[in-house]
Amino acid sequence: MRGTTVEPMIVTTEKLTKRYGDRAVVDEVSLSVRRGEVYGFLGPNGAGKTTTIRMLLGLVRPTSGSARVLGEKPGTPRALLKVGSLIEGPGFFPYLSGRDNLRVHAARRGVDRTHVEAALEQVDLVGAAAEKFRRYSLGMKQRLGVAAALLGRPELLILDEPTNGLDPAGMADMRDLVRALAAQGQTVLLSSHLLGEVEEICDRVGVISNGKLVAESTVDQLRGETVLLVKADPLEKAHVLIEGSSVHGDVLHVRETDAGALVRTLVHADVDVQEVRPLRRTLEEVFFEMTGAA
Amino acid sequence: MGSVKAELLRLWKWPATWVLIGVWLVMTLTFGYLFNYLALNGGTNTRSMSQQQLISAMQPENVGAAVVRGLPMFGGAIVLVLAALAVGSGYGWGTWKTTLTAGPRRVSAMAGTLGALGIVVVLLVALTFVVNLSAAVTVASLEGWDWSLPGLGVFKALGASLLIAAMWTGFGVFLGVVTKGPALAVGLGLMWAIVTENLLRGVGSLLGPVESLTEVLPGGSAGNLAGAVGGSSAPGVLTNLSGTTAALFLAGYVVFFVGAATLLKVRRDLV
Ligand SMILES: Nc1ncnc2c1ncn2[C@@H]1O[C@H](COP(=O)(O)OP(=O)(O)OP(=O)(O)O)[C@@H](O)[C@H]1O
Ligand SMILES: [Mg+2]
Numbered sequence: 001m002r003g004t005t006v007e008p009m010i011v012t013t014e015k016l017t018k019r020y021g022d023r024a025v026v027d028e029v030s031l032s033v034r035r036g037e038v039y040g041f042l043g044p045n046g047a048g049k050t051t052t053i054r055m056l057l058g059l060v061r062p063t064s065g066s067a068r069v070l071g072e073k074p075g076t077p078r079a080l081l082k083v084g085s086l087i088e089g090p091g092f093f094p095y096l097s098g099r100d101n102l103r104v105h106a107a108r109r110g111v112d113r114t115h116v117e118a119a120l121e122q123v124d125l126v127g128a129a130a131e132k133f134r135r136y137s138l139g140m141k142q143r144l145g146v147a148a149a150l151l152g153r154p155e156l157l158i159l160d161e162p163t164n165g166l167d168p169a170g171m172a173d174m175r176d177l178v179r180a181l182a183a184q185g186q187t188v189l190l191s192s193h194l195l196g197e198v199e200e201i202c203d204r205v206g207v208i209s210n211g212k213l214v215a216e217s218t219v220d221q222l223r224g225e226t227v228l229l230v231k232a233d234p235l236e237k238a239h240v241l242i243e244g245s246s247v248h249g250d251v252l253h254v255r256e257t258d259a260g261a262l263v264r265t266l267v268h269a270d271v272d273v274q275e276v277r278p279l280r281r282t283l284e285e286v287f288f289e290m291t292g293a294a
Numbered sequence: 295m296g297s298v299k300a301e302l303l304r305l306w307k308w309p310a311t312w313v314l315i316g317v318w319l320v321m322t323l324t325f326g327y328l329f330n331y332l333a334l335n336g337g338t339n340t341r342s343m344s345q346q347q348l349i350s351a352m353q354p355e356n357v358g359a360a361v362v363r364g365l366p367m368f369g370g371a372i373v374l375v376l377a378a379l380a381v382g383s384g385y386g387w388g389t390w391k392t393t394l395t396a397g398p399r400r401v402s403a404m405a406g407t408l409g410a411l412g413i414v415v416v417l418l419v420a421l422t423f424v425v426n427l428s429a430a431v432t433v434a435s436l437e438g439w440d441w442s443l444p445g446l447g448v449f450k451a452l453g454a455s456l457l458i459a460a461m462w463t464g465f466g467v468f469l470g471v472v473t474k475g476p477a478l479a480v481g482l483g484l485m486w487a488i489v490t491e492n493l494l495r496g497v498g499s500l501l502g503p504v505e506s507l508t509e510v511l512p513g514g515s516a517g518n519l520a521g522a523v524g525g526s527s528a529p530g531v532l533t534n535l536s537g538t539t540a541a542l543f544l545a546g547y548v549v550f551f552v553g554a555a556t557l558l559k560v561r562r563d564l565v
Pocket of ligand 1: 020025043044045046047048049050051052193565
């Protein structure tokens, strides 16, 4: 096996499963996160995002299946020291200042305390660093959580719904921060139930619903690849000619990717083709379609 | 070790640590010296202690006994509360999650907590000794007694104090981990330390087997060890077991509580 530093896959899971009682909360999830990408882990409430992430950090043991994080077993020091995480909200001592909380965390991680100031700066908390965590606003707490995750320059950053509870400006700040990190080559695994967020900052997405990974691809592929919109005359004839097409008003939707072949078929049958283009559905439509939550 | 340093830093800056230590020191001074001193000077002598006993209890020479006699019940309750709060509140605050994902393996994280609590407990016993000694010297000087510093025997009393405090700390840690929260852990712990064992002792006076059992329960063992090294006339202090037997039971409890808590912490999913 080659050294972990050249491993292109940062996270891989193989049929990862967690059952509570006889309910599979995470059901045979096989996903992969590549080095240098921002991976969006998308799913509605209760889909199993946090549970999957907990398994990647060794907090929860899988019922079956396996996972590798940076080539290591999840939860081992070798894996954890290379991962920074923020899971379901920040966990800090309320009576300590933001700075002291980071110092405590730096000691745990074996990171020099000089890194604390840099982390505070990265999330723009230097001004409030001496204040008690208890008095922080929700947005400040969340940012301190990200600062803690950044301590020790982890190879992988796992952020579980980092914009939870933030106002629009706070959300925009958080997105800017993630984008800035990504621009420096930081690999990020980010879970969210906000489609806009994922659409805006993620390179690839995995969609999870009822514990099952229902799709994994780039945002563009997920949105556009599978359906072509066809405007033809006469429409009825085209509909009969093309298998698996459906009529939507004065256009056809076709589950087909080879536009050339499709046009040839229609033209040979004397059908006038006025327009053929990939149907740009929003991620939202795709999401609802896949998760059956419409 | 990073984990001990981290835990020590957060316990050190935790107001609860100092409030509990402060409350304990005030209690030990009040009951060990202030009331005795007042009783000696113009007290109505309704107390059960004779003048000679009061003087002896406050002599700097006997400071070891003064330290140890408070620990089986009240001092123990204080360190139990401290440990149960320190471990239990980490679940609600989410700090266990932060700790267990920081890097060190779970055993090390737990060792960090135990180590830091251990240092705080050593500090508490040391402070109790210093404060009691100062009070004793002050009283002796005020009264113009002939006094001398305690002999080497004081180390035996201090060692016993540490063992008793360690047992109650382990009990608190165990309850904090088992109940995954501070409230139930503190409630159950205090009830056990202050109510349950006393009730059992009450039943024990009627039922022989129960009586023997109460001697070796956590509080009973602690009381017997305190009694064996010279502690007397304080709630919870007993003199029915040899010091060695009591110490062995206490050591057994420490191993059990700490071991069980660590095992649970390492094995259990954290959600
Ligand atoms: N310890 C547990 N015992 C039983 N069920 C659990 C446990 N933890 C999680 N679940 C269930 O597993 C399901 C998935 O939970 P999870 O927290 O992973 O969802 P999520 O995708 O993170 O949702 P959200 O967007 O609301 O955070 C939920 O229905 C939850 O009730
Ligand atoms: Mg979640």
